[in-house]
Amino acid sequence: MQLAAMRGRREEALRLFEEVTAEAGVGGQLVANVHWASAVLHNGLADYRTALAQARRAVELDDLFIAGFSLPELVEAAVRCGEQDTAAGALDDLADRTEASGTTTGLGVAAYARGLVTGTEEHYRQAVDLLADSPLLPYRARAHLLYGEWLRRAGRRRDCRPHLRSAHELFAQAGIEAFARRAAGELRATGEQARTRSGHVRDALTAQELHIARLVATGATSGEVAARLYISPRTVEAHLRNIFRKLGISSRRQLREHVEPGPGTRPGALGEALPT
Known part of the structure; x- marks a missing residue:
């Protein structure tokens, strides 16, 4: 759901929002997640009025984690819609959280x-x-x-x-x-x-191949990649052969020139987040 929203794929995201909401009911963290994801989706699409309504709902549900991540979406949408008081109030709340965590x-x-x-x-x-x-x-x-x-x-x-x-x-x-x-x-x-x-790299490789390529581009060995993804080193090597063939390369060094490490593929990449 979050991935579809971040990509800005409206139809896919709206379908997922409906499915999650139907399962989750009218409240709770899952519903707050839907509103947060919807705010991200519509800010990306420059549909700021919808983003404003969704971000408001996410914050009003008062889930500590989701509200924190929704506040930047609320600020942007409110500013774009000319609702300065709403934006200023959301900024104050966001500043309190970020200054406390540092x-x-x-x-x-x-x-x-x-x-x-x-x-x-x-x-x-x-x-x-x-x-x-x-x-x-x-x-x-x-x-x-x-x-x-x-x-x-x-x-x-x-x-x-x-x-x-x-x-x-x-x-x-x-x-x-x-x-x-x-x-x-x-x-x-x-x-x-x-x-x-x-973009052609993403189009050429499967999601698994792209993830492996990004890990290898950081210098990870086949054994390290296998341990991280819970697959065998032999499977990693098979994927690498396919990756090399698709990209027209023959070495890990060349791979580093074609694929940049993605989010979460370097040490500490998941260790810092917005404060809750």
Whole structure:
């Protein structure tokens, strides 16, 4: 459900939302998850009015974890809909959580949310700096996208393009399609076309092959990959042969040139998250 929402695949995501809601009833964490995912989906699609309604519901259900992750969606949707009081209130709540936990990623997300509310460039700059090394790629890319959008609307074409390019490349490489389209649209508005990146790698490989390729690209051995995925080293080697054939390469070194490590494939990548 979250994956479909992040990709921006409306029909698939809406079907999953209906299925989960039918199973979960009217409350609880699963329903809060549906509203959070729906807010992400519709912010990506620039349907901010729907995103606002869904983010509100996610926060109102008051699940400690889901509410924390829904607040940045609520801030963005509210700002885009001109509901500044709602955005400011959500920002205050988000700031309380992130300042209490002190994680770099959380502080970075709060910084770009603050930029949305205040329209102050320094807040966007802080967000980009704080999220530069974050393993949570969607938030890192969102910081570039939001800063690039702000710069473009300020008439600073030359300054906005590097951020919009970074956002598009990060989103496109991760398969976060709707937000990638948002970034591409912003680039077109500056007179520049977004370049097609390594999407062909994802198209050529199965999900399992892509996951193995990303792990191997970090330097993991076949035995280490096998242990992580609960398969045999022989199966890993068979997958690698298929990967090499599909990509037209013959070594692990070449693989590193074709596939970038994905989220969760490096040490500590899952160890930092937004505070709850």
